Amino acid sequence: xxxxxYGLWPVCRKEFTHISRDPMTLFFALAIPLLQMFLLGYAVxxxxxxxxxxVLDESRTQESRQFLDKMAASDVFxxxxxxxxxxxxxxxxxxxxxxVGIKIPYDYARRLQNNTTATVLVLVDGSDSSLxxxxxxxxxxxxxxxxxxxxxxxxxxxxxxxxxxxxxxxTRSANFFVPGLIAVLLQMMxxxxxxxxxxRERERGxxxxxxxxxxxxxxxxxxxxxxxxxLAFGELCVILTIMRVVFLVPIHGNxxxxxxxxxxFLLTVMGVGLLISTRAHTQAEAxxxxxxxxxxxxxxxxxxxxxxxxxxxxxxxxxxxxxxxFIRILRxxxxxxxxxxxxxxxxLVLTVMGCLAIxxxxxxxxxxxxx
Amino acid sequence: MNAxxxxxxxxxxxxxxVNSPVITADGLTIRFGTFTAVDHVSFEVGxxxxxxxxxxxxxxxxxxxxxxxxxxxxxxxxxxxxxMDIRKQAAEIKRHVGYMSQKFGLxxxxxxxxxxxxxxxxxxxxxxxxxxxxxxIMALTGLEPYLNRRVGALxxxxxxxxxxxxxxIHSPEVVFLDxxxxxxxxxxxxxxxxxxxxxxxxxxxxxxTTHYMDEAERCGRVGYIYMSKLVALGSIPELQRxxxxxxxxxxxxxxxxxxxxxxxxxxxxxxGVREATIFGRSIHALIETDKLDAxxxxxxxxxxxxxxxxxxxxxxxxxxxxxxxxQ
Numbered sequence: 001x002x003x004x005x006y007g008l009w010p011v012c013r014k015e016f017t018h019i020s021r022d023p024m025t026l027f028f029a030l031a032i033p034l035l036q037m038f039l040l041g042y043a044v045x046x047x048x049x050x051x052x053x054x055v056l057d058e059s060r061t062q063e064s065r066q067f068l069d070k071m072a073a074s075d076v077f078x079x080x081x082x083x084x085x086x087x088x089x090x091x092x093x094x095x096x097x098x099x100v101g102i103k104i105p106y107d108y109a110r111r112l113q114n115n116t117t118a119t120v121l122v123l124v125d126g127s128d129s130s131l132x133x134x135x136x137x138x139x140x141x142x143x144x145x146x147x148x149x150x151x152x153x154x155x156x157x158x159x160x161x162x163x164x165x166x167x168x169x170x171t172r173s174a175n176f177f178v179p180g181l182i183a184v185l186l187q188m189m190x191x192x193x194x195x196x197x198x199x200r201e202r203e204r205g206x207x208x209x210x211x212x213x214x215x216x217x218x219x220x221x222x223x224x225x226x227x228x229x230x231l232a233f234g235e236l237c238v239i240l241t242i243m244r245v246v247f248l249v250p251i252h253g254n255x256x257x258x259x260x261x262x263x264x265f266l267l268t269v270m271g272v273g274l275l276i277s278t279r280a281h282t283q284a285e286a287x288x289x290x291x292x293x294x295x296x297x298x299x300x301x302x303x304x305x306x307x308x309x310x311x312x313x314x315x316x317x318x319x320x321x322x323x324x325x326f327i328r329i330l331r332x333x334x335x336x337x338x339x340x341x342x343x344x345x346x347x348l349v350l351t352v353m354g355c356l357a358i359x360x361x362x363x364x365x366x367x368x369x370x371x
Numbered sequence: 372m373n374a375x376x377x378x379x380x381x382x383x384x385x386x387x388x389v390n391s392p393v394i395t396a397d398g399l400t401i402r403f404g405t406f407t408a409v410d411h412v413s414f415e416v417g418x419x420x421x422x423x424x425x426x427x428x429x430x431x432x433x434x435x436x437x438x439x440x441x442x443x444x445x446x447x448x449x450x451x452x453x454x455m456d457i458r459k460q461a462a463e464i465k466r467h468v469g470y471m472s473q474k475f476g477l478x479x480x481x482x483x484x485x486x487x488x489x490x491x492x493x494x495x496x497x498x499x500x501x502x503x504x505x506x507x508i509m510a511l512t513g514l515e516p517y518l519n520r521r522v523g524a525l526x527x528x529x530x531x532x533x534x535x536x537x538x539x540i541h542s543p544e545v546v547f548l549d550x551x552x553x554x555x556x557x558x559x560x561x562x563x564x565x566x567x568x569x570x571x572x573x574x575x576x577x578x579x580t581t582h583y584m585d586e587a588e589r590c591g592r593v594g595y596i597y598m599s600k601l602v603a604l605g606s607i608p609e610l611q612r613x614x615x616x617x618x619x620x621x622x623x624x625x626x627x628x629x630x631x632x633x634x635x636x637x638x639x640x641x642x643g644v645r646e647a648t649i650f651g652r653s654i655h656a657l658i659e660t661d662k663l664d665a666x667x668x669x670x671x672x673x674x675x676x677x678x679x680x681x682x683x684x685x686x687x688x689x690x691x692x693x694x695x696x697x698q
Contacts, residue, residue, distance in 0.1 A: 003462070010492030014478070014485070021480040209476025209537075212440055212547075213493045214465045 007215030011223025033185040048134040053077040054098035061109035076138040099125040179330040180303040194273030195286040217362040252337030264350035265326040271357025278364040297323035389417035398448035410599040423590030432580040469543035473553040479523035494541035508536040528559025616685040626654040628673040
């Protein structure tokens with residue numbers, strides 16, 4: 001056992017010295033994730049509000065104005081311009097100055113009074129599907145509400161839905177995104193630091209020297225993982241604090257459980273970093289490979305898009321991505337107050353993945369350094 | 372016919388046996404797929420010897436070192452270091468062997484002291500033993516005043532001394548030096564060689580690869596590796612007397628004349644001139660002995676005298692011979 005990890009402590013100590021000698025790298029490694037967190041945490045908001053809307057009101061009646069007021073009151077639409085012709089209406093849409101166009105025909109009020117169906121044309125820019133969906137739903141809802149009050153007069157509604165949103169009652173996007181962001185940022189930072197640290201040794205020839213010493217591959221790798229693991233753990237604590245204090249995302253579960261379950265995730269991403277380092281010959285190559293892991297972990301981990309609505313193939317792919325499991329842990333503990341019994345399987349999967357990655361990296365390392 | 376098959380037609384020196392060998396290689400062959408990097412190489416190196424391994428880049432020098440250190444398993448053949456089998460006792464061998472490459476293997480952002488400390492740790496030398504060893508290295512290399520300086524700020528020569536210090540921190544009995552003085556100035560080079568001699572005098576065995584002739588000339592014995600094969604092996608005088616380097620019926624001469632470069636062209640054109648090259652202000656040539664008079668008549672002002680071939684002459688003649696045989 002000792003022989004398997006031979007050289008671990010000297011390597012670990014040396015790595016800490018490297019880190020302390022290069023404060024700029026340390027600063028960027030720690031500060032850039034924070035900067036990204038501020039940018040993304042504030043910018044990403046999936047709640048659709050204030051869609052720029054252009055209006056052509058041919059009816060110009062009290063009824064048509066009532067309809068438009070209801071639309072504007074929903075907060076989904078923001079009427080940016082009122083136009084006088086069809087050409088202008090479509091022109092605004094084409095130029096993307098408005099995403100939604102509402103046309104109320106001249107006979108709107110008359111039809112309403114005659115109890116024939118009055119129509120309203122709602123044009124929706126379909127290039128953003130979630131925006132289009134929201135626009136269609138809201139406008140249909142407004143029409144439905146107006147229709148009902150027209151029919152029922154002062155009578156009460158026969159059925160009413162009382163939605164109760166659990167876990168994130170205000171449906172704030174930050175609550176959903178910031179926990180996921182933690183996983184993505186940590187992953188990027190750790191993979192990059194670990195991979196660069198090993199590839200730097202290869203570039204400078206110190207790795208060649210090390211292969212001639214009794215240092216065992218696992219001793220070298222684990223010795224490098226400890227300092228960067230400690231750094232990443234510190235960064236996690238800072239990020240969680242910022243999430244709580246700046247983005248006001250409450251942590252419903254146990255913070256210590258969260259920190260403990262972050263360890264298997266760190267293990268896995270460090271393993272990925274090591275694997276990258278066995279493939280890359282230069283720091284530039286390592287950088288590119290590390291960046292290559294970002295896209296799948298953003299799009300296929302449930303960070304942005306719900307896994308449940310993905311095609312089965314991609315749901316399968318998402319199971320291979322470590323971030324998927326850590327995002328489940330983060331959201332589970334932070335948003336839903338989940339406990340160990342709800343989440344242990346995720347931590348287990350991460351632990352297994354991490355050990356596999358590290359052993360595979362060590363094996364690759366031994367194979368390569370023979371030549 | 373390929374070149375490799377024909378190499379055997381060139382007369383070789385048999386693997387000289389030495390008393391109490393520290394390094395042995397017997398029919399060592401290493402193939403990567405279809406490429407043969409090392410082809411049936413056999414030699415022995417005795418205790419305290421400074422053994423030189425000369426050959427062009429890519430001739431298999433580094434591969435042999437890696438194999439002897441147990442990093443690469445030979446495809447064929449056997450080898451031992453200090454009596455340990457290179458196939459089975461790689462881990463044990465590493466503890467007794469030092470290695471220094473032209474890339475230094477030093478951490479430039481760490482201080483001299485930290486580099487020494489790291490390698491001491493890696494070899495498991497701790498506490499008092501580490502302190503004692505560090506003092507010995509300081510005495511040997513003279514690095515004391517630079518202990519707290521970052522390696523990046525040292526000159527090439529000092530870096531090399533530190534690299535040697537790190538390579539011998541665990542008091543190895545055998546030290547492999549892979550092109551140890553590539554790219555450093557002559558003064559630093561000489562003082563580094565003085566260190567090698569000093570250590571070799573204490574019984575440390577050195578295996579040095581190089582492509583500098585003058586460096587090879589400092590070694591007690593030299594092996595010449597060409598196209599993956601060991602084509603010559605021996606002490607400098609032995610190599611100079613090598614039949615393959617002194618083909619029958621030829622003489623090695625030095626031609627001194629007013630303007631050597633002017634007659635080099637015409638000389639090379641003449642019948643019986645096998646090799647001719649400028650050496651300082653004169654020409655070194657390999658000439659068929661019965662043509663010497665004709666040459667003297669052609670260049671009457673030139674002073675022609677027979678000389679012993681330099682190591683470079685030996686290897687060039689050997690290489691030409693091999694190239695000719697493989698054509």
